[in-house]
Each structure stands twice: as C-alpha cells, then as structure tokens.
Amino acid sequence: MASSLDTFRNTLKDIRQSLRDRFVAGEPANILVRTHSDRIDALLRQVWRQIRHGFSSSEPTRLALIAVGGYGRGELHPGSDIDLLLLGERTDESVRQGIGEFIAMLWDIGLEVGHSVRTLRECETEARADITIATNLMEARLIEGSEVLFDALRECARPDNIWPGRAFFEAKWSEQQARHHKFHDTTNNLEPNVKEGPGGLRDIQMIGWVAKRHFGADTLQDLVEHDFLTESEYQSLIKGQDFLWDVRFALHALAGRREDRLLFDYQRILAEKFGYRDDGRHLAVEHFMKQYYCTIGELSRLNEMLLELFQEAILYPDSAEAIPLGRRFQARNGFLEVVNENIFKHYPFALLELFLILQQHPTLLGVRATTIRLIRDHRYLINDTFRSDIRVRSLFIEILRQPHGITGALRRMHRYGILGAYLPLFEAIIGQMQYDLFHVYTVDEHTLFVIGNLRTFAAIHRQKNEQNEKFALCAKVFAEIPKQELLYIAGLFHDIAKGRGGDHSRLGAADAQEFCLQHDFSRYDAMLVAWLVENHLLLSMTSQRKDIYDPDVINHFAAEVGDRTHLDYLYLLTVADIRGTNPELWNDWKHILLRDLYEATLLALRRGPENSVQQTDRIAETKEEALQILRQEGILKDEGRKDRIEALWQSAGADYFLRYRPNEIAWHTDAITDSQNRTAPIVLVREGRAGLDIFVYMRDRDRLFQTSTTLIDQLNLSIQDARIVTADNGMTFNSYVVLAVSGHTVVHDSTRYDEREIRETLIRQLRHPDEAISPVSRLPRRQLRHFTTDTTILFHDNDANHRTIMEVSTGDRPGLLSQIAATLTRCEIRLHKARIATFGERAEDIFFITDKDNRPLAEPIRECLRMKIIEELA
Known part of the structure; x- marks a missing residue:
C-alpha cells in the first residue's frame, strides 16, 4: 500500500507540474481545465480499483464513483475541490469502511475532496429538498463503477422529475440575486470574485443550468440551435468564459490553493503575466483590470438578457394580449416591447424613447428580452448623425427631467450599451x-x-x-x-x-x-x-x-x-x-x-x-452664546464661579473662542471652574456631533500631544481632528474628535468603547506625561502592503493667524499620527491644530504649527523638520 501511495503522489505531482509548465508556456486554461479533469479521472480510477477489491460484501455493480459540480462538467482548475458522489444500492458497514479508505487515500496523496455517500433514494430526497444538490446532480458524470446505478440516478434525480420548471427557474433566480447582493450588486468591486461575483463564472453556469433543465441543452452551443442564443452572443460568452478561466487558473497557480478573489496581492503579477504594460496614462494593472471589468460587465448583461428570455419562455409561455403604449411600443405580460422588429431601423430615436416610456409607466416590470436583443443589435445606428438629431437630444434631457426613474433609466441605458454609445x-x-x-x-x-x-x-x-x-x-x-x-x-x-x-x-x-x-x-x-x-x-x-x-x-x-x-x-x-x-x-x-x-x-x-463676519464679531457672539448656555444650566448663580469663569476666559485668549463652538466652551468651562484640583489634568469624554469628543485641560509641557495621540491610538481610536490652544497662564486646551479605527462612530462600531475607561486611561498616563509609552503595534490592513506611497511634505504660511501650515502626504499605517507628533516634539515645534484625512492607502494630514516662540517656521527649520519626518516615516 505504501508503494502505491508514493506512486499516486508522484503521479499527482507530475500532473500539477505539467499543467503549470503548459500554462506558463501560454497554453490556454480552456484546454488545461479539461486536461486536468481527464488526468484526475484516470488517477481516481487507479485508486478506486485498488481500494475496490476490499469491498468484500458488495457486488461490482452496486457502487458507482461519480463526479459532480464543476468536476462533473469536466472543468477542473488547479485548486478546485474534487467533488464526488459515491452512490450505492445500499451502504452497509463494509461499503462505508471501504469508501472511507478510498477518501482517506485521496487526501493522503494530496487531493482536496468534497464527497457524499448516498443511495438512490437519498439522492432523490436530497435533490427535492435542495436546489443546489439538484443542480449538482444535473452535472453528474460517471468515472468508474456501475453504469446501471448511474443511469438510474440520472432518471430518478432528473430535475424535470423533481423540480417543476417554474419552481426550478425561480429558485435559481433567487439564488443568483442573493449571491449578487453579497457583492453589493455591482460587477466593479476592488477585489472581485472571479467565480461568484456578478458577471463571473457562476453567471455563465447559471445560463447553462437553466438551459439544461428546460431545453435539455448540454452545451451553450445547443442554445444557438434552439434559437435562444445568437452566434455572436455565443462567441461573447465563450470569449468571456475563456478569459475568466485564464484568470482563475492563474490565481490558483499563484496562490498554490483555491483562490477565486482577484486580490491586490495578485493583480500586478497577473497584469504582467498577461502581457499588459504601463503607459503614460495608466498602469499595466489598470489596463488588465479594465479588461476584466469590461468582460464581466458584458457577461452580466448577457446573463440578464438570456435569463429574461428564459423567464418569458418559462413563466409566460402563452403570449398575452399586447397593450399599446404609443405608436412604437407596447406592453406584454408587464414588459415593454417594440411593436415590430424594424422599429429601431425606421425610427432610430426610439433607442432613447424606450427609456422615457419606461419612466412614464412605472408599473412596467422591464424590457422584453427580444427587445433588449434588438437594442443591442441596433447600437450601430448611434453615430454623429444620431447624436445631432434634435429629437434624440430632447429625449435624453427629458429622461433627466422626469420625476421618477432617472437612476434606473441611466443604469439600464448603461447595461444595454446605449449610454456609452450616445x-x-x-x-x-x-x-x-x-x-x-x-x-x-x-x-x-x-x-x-x-x-x-x-x-x-x-x-x-x-x-x-x-x-x-x-x-x-x-x-x-x-x-x-x-x-x-x-x-x-x-x-x-x-x-x-x-x-x-x-x-x-x-x-x-x-x-x-x-x-x-x-x-x-x-x-x-x-x-x-x-x-x-x-x-x-x-x-x-x-x-x-x-x-x-x-x-x-x-x-x-x-x-x-x-x-x-x-x-x-x-x-x-x-x-x-x-x-x-x-x-x-x-x-x-x-x-x-x-x-x-x-x-x-x-x-x-x-x-x-x-x-462679512470679522473675528471680533465672531468672538463676541460665541462668548454670549456660551454664557447663555451656562446661565440656562444655573452655573452663573454662583458668584465665585462667575469670577473663575471670567478669569479662565481672560487667560484663554481670542484663539480659543474662534476655534470652539459655544456648547463646547460651556462644557469645558463648567468642568474647569468646578474642579477643586487646579493642577491635575481634567479629561472630558462625551459623544459629540461627529464622533467621540475628548477634551484635555492641563499645564502645557513637552510631549503632551505625542502622549495623547499615542494613548488614543492604543485605545483603537482614530483621531480626525485635533485643536490645541495654549492659554496665557500656561494651561492648554487640547481637543480631539475621534472615531473607531474602522472609521465608524464609536456608538455604531462593533467594538465596545467605555467612555469612563477612556477617560481614566488618559488621566492615569497624563499625570506622568514624561514616562515613555510603547507605540501602537497593530498590523496594517492586508491591502496596504501592496501600495507604496512616497512621503511628501509641503509648507505654506497662514499669514492671518501667523502660523505655518504643514501638509503631510504619506502611506497610511497604524500609529502614524504618533510618529509625526514625536518628531514635532523632538524639533520643538508647537502644534495648534491638526486635520487628519485618510484616502484609502494614503494619509493626507494638515498641521497648523509654529516654533517654540509661537512664530511661523523659518526656512531652515522647515527643511530640518521635513527631513526628520521623512526619516521617521521611512
């Protein structure tokens, strides 16, 4: 047995290496997936025959080894599971033991197997209960064993025996809609799923399943003979399928396992593998992904049209009476159609009129598939003469002026190829x-x-x-x-x-x-x-x-x-x-x-x-509104508090009243003037208008901003805005607007945040701000590894406020703000305000800064700071 196992392993290794070599040499996947399936068939037969001798209580005709699913279709990518059905007239202990040995050996030699063991009755029962199982059995293919059992399976589990036509179509249609919804109903995700996403391989398979169930079509070519598919549509489907097979085959080969997501990890590599090159305007990967998106877009449109054709044939086999909707259109079974197939040829402007009719009759369910096909076939009429037609131009604008259905009309125009043509x-x-x-x-x-x-x-x-x-x-x-x-x-x-x-x-x-x-x-x-x-x-x-x-x-x-x-x-x-x-x-x-x-x-x-509002007016208005809030809360009744408020506001300076809103000032003022400890840090935390508001009031000192940002980062919070005002008495008002690191507001994030815990953590550390704090050690998101963003730093003066504005553009990463804060501390730079923005993999942060004497930065200091930050972030 051990020598057989080694032989089988070596055979599988040779199969895989041969496939890789042929793919690298340029052989297309549409040949290789068939070859792979055939060679795995041969390997399974060898293993089956060896193990089969141990089934002592069973006659040879009582078991069948059957391929199902994609393997049943004869389509096997490098990382695809080997889906098997082991079918027996009965499954006694001896049979199950032998099957267990067979499956174990397949895993031992390196095959990833998905299998089920059933009798005929069990297959029929399961297929009736589950449309996915019924679909798998439609694609069953005998590898080895009893042809009698296999023929009986095909008869008893035949979809038309167990799934009525309407029920089968509606179940598969619902299945596709649910699958598309998982991908936000768009073909154009950043990391699309080649198999399951809209316009992916599963959508092509969907056409095949419905065709097989209702017309007995074994191939897409059969649909051409049934007049449900034109030759050009067939060629588009096959061309799209071949492209997606190449991409999927390459993904599996690169990943060394099943991987159907076109991740950033692989996009650049695949672009190079398929021969795309950078040019002056676009990267090679952008050219590759454009072909990908255009391919699945066309496949998605064909899927929609063909399923609507099936729907008309299956759900509405008897043609209902047509209801006229103007001279050129009519409704049948709730769907819009042209009155005859020459309408677009005689009235090209009707290519746009159709969408207006749909908007004006919102009870219509859509466009009949035969009319969709006519639209696609007559897109060639949209040329400069067409675009110059006053009727066409008026129709397009009228579509945009309708009270309802504008988005739907434009999306439908896009799907049918009219929007891009116009x-x-x-x-x-x-x-x-x-x-x-x-x-x-x-x-x-x-x-x-x-x-x-x-x-x-x-x-x-x-x-x-x-x-x-x-x-x-x-x-x-x-x-x-x-x-x-x-x-x-x-x-x-x-x-x-x-x-x-x-x-x-x-x-x-x-x-x-x-x-x-x-x-x-x-x-x-x-x-x-x-x-x-x-x-x-x-x-x-x-x-x-x-x-x-x-x-x-x-x-x-x-x-x-x-x-x-x-x-x-x-x-x-x-x-x-x-x-x-x-x-x-x-x-x-x-x-x-x-x-x-x-x-x-x-x-x-x-x-x-x-x-226009002047700063002095703004300050006066803000103070008055803040006083009104304090008055309403009864805080001004205490004469001692009134004196402390006046002293606090006097020391705060004009900048404080320009940078904070009245309700924030009242919040700060109440806490500060009520505190009995004049030296301990005051930390306030509350749910604000746009996130969590964190306020720190304490004596100014070096590393305060650095300490605060590091602590906030360690709490898995992301700073969006920072405002720092230093009062005349040496105290500092530090405010932060924070979100969860996910970008959600704290109250809506899946992570639980305790405002009291945040406050106590900050107070505990801020009592000893000179103590070193370990920087955050969160790993960056997987996708960030695939983007390199150079750090650029720009300075310009803010003359009105006598500050320097520093703009830092760099790659996003955990702890970024803490790193910049540490550099500002080392360079003795004072921060007055920061605005934090993240654009995907890129952070673009704005800092309003001065030197330690509150003056705009001189050129030598700017250059020194630039080099220090670039060095820190390298």
Whole structure:
C-alpha cells in the first residue's frame, strides 16, 4: 500500500507540474481545465480499483464513483475541490469502511475532496429538498463503477422529475440575486470574485443550468440551435468564459490553493503575466483590470438578457394580449416591447424613447428580452448623425427631467450599451479603475452611484422623511435648486475626463459646457454645470484641509463660490460624490464638516462682502452664546464661579473662542471652574456631533500631544481632528474628535468603547506625561502592503493667524499620527491644530504649527523638520 501511495503522489505531482509548465508556456486554461479533469479521472480510477477489491460484501455493480459540480462538467482548475458522489444500492458497514479508505487515500496523496455517500433514494430526497444538490446532480458524470446505478440516478434525480420548471427557474433566480447582493450588486468591486461575483463564472453556469433543465441543452452551443442564443452572443460568452478561466487558473497557480478573489496581492503579477504594460496614462494593472471589468460587465448583461428570455419562455409561455403604449411600443405580460422588429431601423430615436416610456409607466416590470436583443443589435445606428438629431437630444434631457426613474433609466441605458454609445466620452471610462484603496468602483460605476445618491436626496424630500438626519439638509437644498437636470449632468461629467491626462476637472468642465450648449441649455446653465465640474472637489478639500471655523477662511470660500445657487448645487454634488466613491468614506465627521461649511458660507453670502463676519464679531457672539448656555444650566448663580469663569476666559485668549463652538466652551468651562484640583489634568469624554469628543485641560509641557495621540491610538481610536490652544497662564486646551479605527462612530462600531475607561486611561498616563509609552503595534490592513506611497511634505504660511501650515502626504499605517507628533516634539515645534484625512492607502494630514516662540517656521527649520519626518516615516 505504501508503494502505491508514493506512486499516486508522484503521479499527482507530475500532473500539477505539467499543467503549470503548459500554462506558463501560454497554453490556454480552456484546454488545461479539461486536461486536468481527464488526468484526475484516470488517477481516481487507479485508486478506486485498488481500494475496490476490499469491498468484500458488495457486488461490482452496486457502487458507482461519480463526479459532480464543476468536476462533473469536466472543468477542473488547479485548486478546485474534487467533488464526488459515491452512490450505492445500499451502504452497509463494509461499503462505508471501504469508501472511507478510498477518501482517506485521496487526501493522503494530496487531493482536496468534497464527497457524499448516498443511495438512490437519498439522492432523490436530497435533490427535492435542495436546489443546489439538484443542480449538482444535473452535472453528474460517471468515472468508474456501475453504469446501471448511474443511469438510474440520472432518471430518478432528473430535475424535470423533481423540480417543476417554474419552481426550478425561480429558485435559481433567487439564488443568483442573493449571491449578487453579497457583492453589493455591482460587477466593479476592488477585489472581485472571479467565480461568484456578478458577471463571473457562476453567471455563465447559471445560463447553462437553466438551459439544461428546460431545453435539455448540454452545451451553450445547443442554445444557438434552439434559437435562444445568437452566434455572436455565443462567441461573447465563450470569449468571456475563456478569459475568466485564464484568470482563475492563474490565481490558483499563484496562490498554490483555491483562490477565486482577484486580490491586490495578485493583480500586478497577473497584469504582467498577461502581457499588459504601463503607459503614460495608466498602469499595466489598470489596463488588465479594465479588461476584466469590461468582460464581466458584458457577461452580466448577457446573463440578464438570456435569463429574461428564459423567464418569458418559462413563466409566460402563452403570449398575452399586447397593450399599446404609443405608436412604437407596447406592453406584454408587464414588459415593454417594440411593436415590430424594424422599429429601431425606421425610427432610430426610439433607442432613447424606450427609456422615457419606461419612466412614464412605472408599473412596467422591464424590457422584453427580444427587445433588449434588438437594442443591442441596433447600437450601430448611434453615430454623429444620431447624436445631432434634435429629437434624440430632447429625449435624453427629458429622461433627466422626469420625476421618477432617472437612476434606473441611466443604469439600464448603461447595461444595454446605449449610454456609452450616445456619450463616447462616457464609453472611454467604462471599466476604468484607479489602482488604489480610495476609489473602490470603476469610474463609470462611481458616476452612476453619484446619480443614485442625488436621486436619494430627492426621494427623502418627496417622502418628507425628516428622520433621515444625515441627509435632511441635502433633501431641503435639493428641493430649492431651480433645475435638477443640471445637477445630474454635472454628476455625469464630473469624472468623465479621468485617464485622459491633465486636470480631469478642467477637461471635464469643457466637455460638460459643450454638451449643455449642444442640448439647448442657456449659456448661464452651461457655465454653471461647467463650474460645478471644474470645482467638484472644492467643497470637500476646503472642509478637510482648512480651518472652516475661521471667519477669514469662510469669507474667502464664499467669494470663490459667489452665490447661493452655486453653493447649493456644489454641496449636493459633493455629498453625492463622497458617498459614491467609497462606502467607508462617508461618516458623521465628514457630514458635520460639510454641513458646517455650507451653513457658514450661506450666512456669509447673505451678509455680503461688505458685512462679512470679522473675528471680533465672531468672538463676541460665541462668548454670549456660551454664557447663555451656562446661565440656562444655573452655573452663573454662583458668584465665585462667575469670577473663575471670567478669569479662565481672560487667560484663554481670542484663539480659543474662534476655534470652539459655544456648547463646547460651556462644557469645558463648567468642568474647569468646578474642579477643586487646579493642577491635575481634567479629561472630558462625551459623544459629540461627529464622533467621540475628548477634551484635555492641563499645564502645557513637552510631549503632551505625542502622549495623547499615542494613548488614543492604543485605545483603537482614530483621531480626525485635533485643536490645541495654549492659554496665557500656561494651561492648554487640547481637543480631539475621534472615531473607531474602522472609521465608524464609536456608538455604531462593533467594538465596545467605555467612555469612563477612556477617560481614566488618559488621566492615569497624563499625570506622568514624561514616562515613555510603547507605540501602537497593530498590523496594517492586508491591502496596504501592496501600495507604496512616497512621503511628501509641503509648507505654506497662514499669514492671518501667523502660523505655518504643514501638509503631510504619506502611506497610511497604524500609529502614524504618533510618529509625526514625536518628531514635532523632538524639533520643538508647537502644534495648534491638526486635520487628519485618510484616502484609502494614503494619509493626507494638515498641521497648523509654529516654533517654540509661537512664530511661523523659518526656512531652515522647515527643511530640518521635513527631513526628520521623512526619516521617521521611512
């Protein structure tokens, strides 16, 4: 037995090495997966025959070794499981013992086996109960053993015997929908699953299963003969399947095991393996991933169309009476169709009219598959003449002006290939990805998410859903903009020039203006849309990189925006853009920053430049509002407290009242003036507007910021904002807005955070701030290992506040802020404010700093600090 085991192991080793060598030499996976299956068949037969002699109580005809699932189809990738059914007329102890020895030997020689042992009756019972088992048995293939048993299995477990046609289709359809939902219903995930994701191999298999169940089709080619698939569609399916097989085969070979996720770990390697190269605009990996996304996008569209064809044949076999919907369209069984197959040839503009009809009849379930096929077949009609047709242009804008169904119409136009054909600039961004962790969708998918977000604001307003606090302002603003279609056009064009080289905002602005003028918008409207596209990053960059509570910053921003109309449109586009870039990007902190900037700018615009808020006015207003809060809480009734408050505020200085809101000042003031210990650190923790607010009041000293940031990091909290004000009496006000390291607010994170524990931890260490603290030792996320971000540091002066602004861009990592804080301490640099922002694998942090004498940094100090930080972060 031992010598046989070694022989089998060597055989398997030879099989695998041969496959690797042939794949490296360029042989396609569509041949290798079949070869692999055949050679494993031969190996299993040898093992089976050796073990089979031990089944003393069974006759040879009473057992069958059967391949099921993908192995049953004869498709075996390097890391795929060997799925087996061991079928017996009966399964007595001797048979089970022999089967156990067989399976054990397969594992011993190095095969990963998934197996079941059943009788015919058990197979039938299980198949009736579970659609997955029924589907597996549809693909059963006899490897060795009783043909009689195998034929009996095929008869008793035949799907048409145990699953009615309608039930089978609906079960598989629900199965696919649930699977797609796991991947957020998009083909364009950063690390897509080649097998299970939308448009992946499972979607092709889905077509095959339904075809086999309902038409007895053993191959996709059979569907061409049944007139359910055209030759060109068949070629598209096979081409897509071959590409995905190559990718999956390579993934398994690289990982040395089953790995169906196209992880960052492998994307660059595969791009090189498949011959892609960097060029002036795109990395090789971006070219490779574009082909991947375009391939699965086309497969997803074919899957949708063919399943709708099946649905019509299975669920609606009897043609219902047509209901006219205008001269060119009609509804049948709830689906829209053309009145005859020549409509698009005679009326090309109907290629857009169809989507408008769908919007105007929201009870329609969709488009009939035969009409979808006609749309795809007539895309060639969309040329410059088509785009210049006044009817076509009017229809496109009318689609954007409808009260309902705009997102659905644009997504459907995209799926059917009409949107890219009508807007060639949009066609260029289809499948285009950016190789980073910030942009989690391709540019086209992101664009459609942005439109969807804008429509969400409209829905919230329409439903008067005031409970939706995060988007209540968006809904209110949305209702007040004069032309909503301008916002959608800005959304369509805001990233349309990505990948062309140059400033995509400027290039896209020119494209958007030209589009608007071609579609008969006024020059003012065209310029408004162009301004939105060119400045679509202005609001987010200002909120994240500037001190938006400084009146001078607000006045300058208001001058850039110009009027409320521009501000309203820009605010809506910005929120929709951020939410459509990365699901993890939008949080309460960004919501509060954008809302505060919007509201402060709106107030500045109402006042006008001649009545703009000055710092002295702002300070006076803030003090008065803080006093009002303290008065309402009864704190001012104590004359001693009033005196202490006056002394505290006198020492705090003007900067304190510019940097904090009235309710924060009242919170601080109450705690500080109520404390009996004038030297012990005061630490306050509460749930704030945008995260957890942590406030520290104590005597200023070296390493205080470094100590605080390290402690907060060790508590698995992520600092979003830091404000530091040093009073005239040497005390310091340190404030932090923190989120969980996941980016969620602390109350919504899965990790439990105890405010009391956070407070006590900080107090305990801050009593001894000179004691060394171990830096955080969390491991970085897996994906971060695959990105190298150079550290760049820029300095510029903030003349109004007599400070230097330092911008640090570097790779994100645990403990980053603590490292920078330690360097600032060593270089005797005072920090007054920090704004922390993370964009995927990249951190972009802003620090407002001075030297130890509170002066802006001189050039030699800047250069020294730059080198020290780069050295620390290397």
